[in-house]
Amino acid sequence: MITVYGVPGWGSAISELMLTLADIPYQFTNVDGFDQPGPQRQTLQTLNPLCQVPTLQLDDGSVMTESAAVALMILDKRPDLAPAAGTSERKQFWRLLVWLVANVYPTFTYADYPERWAQDAPEQLRESCIRYRKSLYLWLESQLKATPYAFGEQLTLLDIYLCVMRTWGPRHSWFKENTPKLSAIADAVNTLPELQTVLRSNNII
Incomplete structure (x- = not known):
């Protein structure tokens, strides 16, 4: 299952809503505080050294970032959403x-x-x-x-x-x-x- 690393109300909300609309299962990991030194930032950095949200870990373990790239990935499965x-x-x-x-x-x-x-x-x-x-x-x-x-x-x-x-x-x-x-x-x-x-x-x- 896809894991979305994000913060409620931040840009990760776009990825969450797009995945939900496309009926693609995912789980959410809250990394609130990632923009300051601490454990949340360290967690995110292990996946994405740029430390951005959203960061998605896909089913195969690979990492996807950038909301537009997430949109393209979703449209591969749900072309009707464009x-x-x-x-x-x-x-x-x-x-x-x-x-x-x-x-x-x-x-x-x-x-x-x-x-x-x-x-x-x-x-x-x-x-x-x-x-x-x-x-x-x-x-x-x-x-x-x-x-x-x-x-x-x-x-x-x-x-x-x-x-x-x-x-x-x-x-x-x-x-x-x-x-x-x-x-x-x-x-x-x-x-x-x-x-x-x-x-x-x-x-x-």
Whole structure:
């Protein structure tokens, strides 16, 4: 069985929800505190020297990291969780999935630990990252055309990303006021019966 090493509410929640949606069994190991010296960090480092969550140990003992790579792995088994191959929606799905990971994710890396990157001006870095992140979400809102999910009636793994990331800064009220389509997609995912246990364990609902 796959083991997901993560922290409730962190990026590992995306992997948990994607695996649950795809009906792929896994077990969760909480490594809360991994970002500081201690036993949790040591546990994670034995598998992933970069000490990141999520880190997945697969059935064969190999290690998988990077949420987009996890999504690709899941889609090998559940291609129905992305738009059909050869469609314009499929191309947009890949574009937005990679865009989220490449553009939005780094703003959390820098804003959550600004002292690592700008010791002389950590607050300025944090504030700049948050402003930039908001501008990215506004752009994403302009790309979302369908309802109830990003690609209409079909639920995809992109919707899982949006649901989890809405719980991170700048929080629900900002999204509801400034990106109502994104907020509505997250609300729709939050109603899915098969995800309720994982959503609650990650403090998403």
